[in-house]
Amino acid sequence: MRKHFLLTLILSCIGLQGIAFSFGPPDYLPDGAHPRIWLNAAELSRLNAKQSASDADWVALEAWCDARLGNTADSNEGGISYDSGQVYWMGYRMNGYAEYLMNFGLAYQVLKDDNPSKAASYAAYLREILIEGIYKSLSVGEEYNGLNAIRPGERNGVTVNAGESAAIGTPLNSYKLGYSSRGIAAVPIVYDWIYDTLSPQDRLDLESMMYRWFDWIRGVRSSYNNGVLVSGVRYHEDRNGDCTGTNNCTDVSDKSTKAYTYGDMANNFMGGHAYLMSLIPVATYGSNPDAATYLSAYKSILTGTILEQVENDLKLSGGDTSEGWNYGSGWIYALPGIYGYYTATGDPLISGSAWPEELVHALVHRTGPDLVSVPIYGEWTGNTIGVHRRYPAYTFTGIHQRLNPSSQIGKVAQTLVDTVPFADTAPPLWVKTLWYQTDIDSAGFSTQPLSYLAKGTGFFTSRSDWDNSVGSIFSSIRLEGKSYSGHEVFDEGHFTIQRGADRLLTHENMNRASASHNTVVFNNSDHWASNPDQTVPAVDRVEDGLAYSYVSGDITNAYQRVWKTDKAKLFRRSMLHIRPGFFVVCDVTQSNSAAGNLKEWYTQYMADPTTSSDTITVTKGSSKAFTKTLYPTGGTFTETVPATGYWRVKYTPAVTQEYDQFLHVIEATDKNQQDMTETARIDAASGNMRGVFISDPINPDGSWVAMFSADKDGALVSEDVTYVVPADPGYPPYGYGPRHILVDLVPNVEYTFIAPKNKNVDQVFTLKAGSYPEEGRVYYASDSGVIATGRLSAPILLKNLTGETD
Structure with a gap:
């Protein structure tokens, strides 16, 4: 950031106080010192306090790193593969690399002041993984490029013909997905975290590789994403490009050359793409002159794609996911990515967005009645279904709490992560060590x-x-x-x-x-x-x-x-x-x-x-x-x-x-209840409504009537309606008569509700359009076209109620 205050102070000291200076708005450039991604001074102080207190999460993380330092493909748990050109599936789709990079990277940042010798050994191992294990070993063709780190796929995405596929060494039908972007997002993070230990050449190599990934995802040919050289022939991965000379191209087709579902935030693949693309420009800014171009491109993606979709009521607002949380969605990647952009730049686009808080609201409110389970939806069995997952619980809660420490929902979510017995596979150690906070006040669910x-x-x-x-x-x-x-x-x-x-x-x-x-x-x-x-x-x-x-x-x-x-x-x-x-x-x-x-x-x-x-x-x-x-x-x-x-x-x-x-009533009750509570259909004697009468003689508040539009197209009810309710044993001395909920009315207009005087026979009720206070009680239908009458236990749902409560 520009140091406006410091500049003004210097100028005043040299006698230029009388000159007026004006400055524009902040540029929100990631030009601060490394680390920039997530680990500001407050975070490092909190992590160091965990270390000093021998916090269990920190102890487990350090022990994990010490047991695996130097692992290779022949070591315990497979370690890291350096086999040239091969993608080693430790973990899942590069998540093995990610776990090593993130665990060792976070441990390095915590230890670098208190135990510089151990920290240096961690940094040297991280450099080996980045350069030898990814940049060199996962290259394609005759140039180092780390391209195979992002190529692993499962199906679809055919972008090269059979001959070119054989030359490049890529299966024809398993190529252009980019699922592993979520795993290799650890690369820009660790590049940022160990930046001071990398040589200028290391930085340049990693920057060129990351810019290739950025362009490969969005399907752009550039000086970084410039095909693959095999036996002197350059094979380009895009379509309709420059196919002259030694530039071979695929057959002309309308198939996309972008990574799978690029641009569609509803799909978890795009969550991974957003994760990686959020972090590359902010990690490399100031080291490489091309970083400014990629930062500008990312800002367009952030505002025009990511935030445009997750804040849009026609798309994905509210913090839920169409895929279901049993699959996991891409939110657990997308949110940390844009939060990393925020910590590096201070750009208030993120801190001013409702989406991080909505994620926490959705997290809390999808919790079942036992405060443990969640609804079963989604289609992947890779995680235990029907329960909260640790990864999103820690991540969403931790990030929102940092953006808004006083948030009430953040305190409720703290109760969730403190008390819910998670049944799924534990996330990598760095996730809980980084995002889980022990010093946040908790609040009960009942505040919601x-x-x-x-x-x-x-x-x-x-x-x-x-x-x-x-x-x-x-x-x-x-x-x-x-x-x-x-x-x-x-x-x-x-x-x-x-x-x-x-x-x-x-x-x-x-x-x-x-x-x-x-x-x-x-x-x-x-x-x-x-x-x-x-x-x-x-x-x-x-x-x-x-x-x-x-x-x-x-x-x-x-x-x-x-x-x-x-x-x-x-x-x-x-x-x-x-x-x-x-x-x-x-x-x-x-x-x-x-x-x-x-x-x-x-x-x-x-x-x-x-x-x-x-x-x-x-x-x-x-x-x-x-x-x-x-x-x-x-x-x-x-x-x-x-x-x-x-x-x-x-x-x-x-x-x-x-x-x-279709009109149905469902009653959820104790298993010992023999029969369903008496329930009958009501058809309006005049006017176009249909509903249900639920007789509840035991409840002192009486029974229920619920009425809906009976129009075949569901048109709102604007005419007078009369309907008959059976004689209700819930009237005095046992109660106060039926409570009525009428929906599908014209919003924000007056209706008069006329109740019968004789409460011992079948009851005739009339809903009359307009205001007739001499005949009954006058209600305004709510914004959603609802009128509720009777004793509702609270003054809810009614708008501008005229007259006293029943």
């Missing part, structure tokens, strides 16, 4: 709201409480209006319900077909990707309070196609959680008749359910769930076993038609 929405992915969670009891109930639902290829499991519309540790409604992990989820399935098929861009967020109605939460989203776009046939023309799903354990699910659908009109309502369980004429019952552990079909009636239930330990039930309506609405 009972629901959370990650708007970009439509992921919504709602719970009965934060009590961590066997009776605590949790739900999640994904109302995302788009699908992605890659590792997403295509679960748009899917919901889960869990009581305590008992997963009542869930889905089979690893099955990508939408038929594996708790959702509506169109024509027995999944809804693969290739959706058009969204123009509005899928979730457009959401409310929360102590008595209930409500979320509704139009996820039709997830069933639309840029090419091929649309799966559906309309799919709006709404879920109303009436605390503690009732869930009303309303679906409004229209099939694409050209593709077929069959629509079926799927649920999936981890215990064998039983079915009656209209209700599915499942017992799991100490819990039970009843799922009752209220509309349409007369359909059939079919049970299958899609995988060991999973049971699937589909409800098929009696009539196959273009337009269908």
